[in-house]
Amino acid sequence: MKKKTVLMGMVMFGMAFSTMAQTKTPVGSLGQNDPKAKVVLDNVSKKFKSLKSVIANFILKVEGANNSVTDSKKGSVYVKGPKYKVIMGEQEIISDNKTSWTYAKDVNEVTINNVDQSNTSMTPAKIFTNFYDKDFLYRLTGESTEKGKVLQNIELTPTDKSKTFFKVLVDVDKKNSTLARMKVFEKNGNKYTYEISSFQPNGAVSDDLFTFDAKKYPGVEVVDLR
Template sequence: MKKIVLMGMLMGSVVFNSVAQSGGQNDPKAKSVLDNVSKKFKSLKSVAADFVLKVHGANNSVADSRKGTVYLKGPKYKVTMEGQEIISDNKTSWTYSKDVNEVTINSVDQGATTITPAKLFTNFYDKDFLYRLAGETSEKGKTLQNIEMTPTDKSKSIFKVILSVDKKQQNIARMKVFEKNGNQYTYEITNFKPNANVSDATFTFDPKKYPGVEVVDLR
């Protein structure tokens, strides 16, 4: 399965490296929805959210499905999935792969435009995407406001993202990423816990808890 760093809900985190370009108009109705999500997230001390990642092939068949959890506290995050953990304290990031018992360490580039899980819930969209409200749908008793987003940098492999927001709770319910090669990735939030009890130790990697782990330090 291709790894997407969502930076991440992710990462899995999902990561977009975008370079903003001029042109196009944004939908003020969509901006209002996104601003409300950002405002609510910034008011929370922490978040824990369970999600399901589904990978669709070019024929729209589900090629892979994985469950995971993302923990957020300000700019810090931790994403756990089967066989993988991605951790950042906003200065250092650790990516742990269970199958090879290896952790890769990197410094966080504060100037990067990569979308981290924390940025996903805030106003990352203003510089790197054009967006419009694409209507509402009813699913599982919820009203979802669907926002279609297109990267301003057309050279990227991603050509569209559909962000679905729970209208009542003002939380992100789902994100669907479309690539030019036909692959699609869907992140669906199955459980959102605001102000969860998350300690600061969650956002550092303790090698003592991973006996024999190989450390690859790229800082």
Template structure:
């Protein structure tokens, strides 16, 4: 669940990688060229009141084989978010979080830890990268005539299971298009955005869990 929550909400348009070029920068210190790109993306996203994005999650094992593929949708409004993934919903109003498992008809409720460094959809609209990651500009890649800027990020907290994240950005539109997460156990999680719509009308009710809409739901309240 935390993997999904961590990954699910990079917003942008679809991208695929192409031919690699020479790497620049160093993960020992933040790359100023990468910072300019990330700042521009953050500034653009900060102008959106809401975001709705459809995505595809691909899970790969250590042998590069795709072991799972799921479609999902993310809704973001300020610090609130909702993630719909096949068989699962993750909802947060920035005070309370709900994780609903469809097959078990069970919802787990937690308080939101305001001091947590965990990457949430809402944080993707800020300069979260300046605090929790080291980053460098990697090779530009090309897919179907589009150029993508790739930024390699490593968590400053080396105890995390994730040791590397590669973010791909559409150079022309300055939209985050894809993110690939690498875990120490060899697993990789890739999120590709298939549709991105800013400033959709989303009510606050979108970001809370109403048990009346889920007959017989089992509630596990961990607050």
């Protein structure tokens, strides 16, 4: 289960930004943030915070050091305030902001944990908000056009140089101020691209979606780690 849990963690966009180290280099000693990039990122955060819910589909692409695509998977994420549900293949991660459930359909097993309430934990909701201000330097590198959409391109560099990744590229839909794509560059040469294929604001999302009902999964094995 450990390997699958790590994979789903990446799907939640937490792989790149999970638990920051305690010791960081002061931002001022590394350089200054680009005010133009901050405006773009702040608009994304403001837009997301104004929504009651979000339903998004995404594609996760994993590339090896030789730039060949070694894996590609589709998934969906549902977000309502701090609550979320991520579905990819035969796996799901569900959280009501108090309890989290990680379900593996292939083995019919669910692992239950308490939600980490610390500010350092990363969730799908946080990736759309101002996760960038304290832990990254950022700059606007330009604009590009894809499929008729103008994307604002931003490069983020972690202030904690002990992280396994050294750069994150973020593309923002200029018209809608929504996250379109994020690409994480690891020091070992691997790259992880999270591409939002559809983004539905204020979609109908029931609170029942953010809890795991074992009665609906006959014979499920429960691993309670709380």
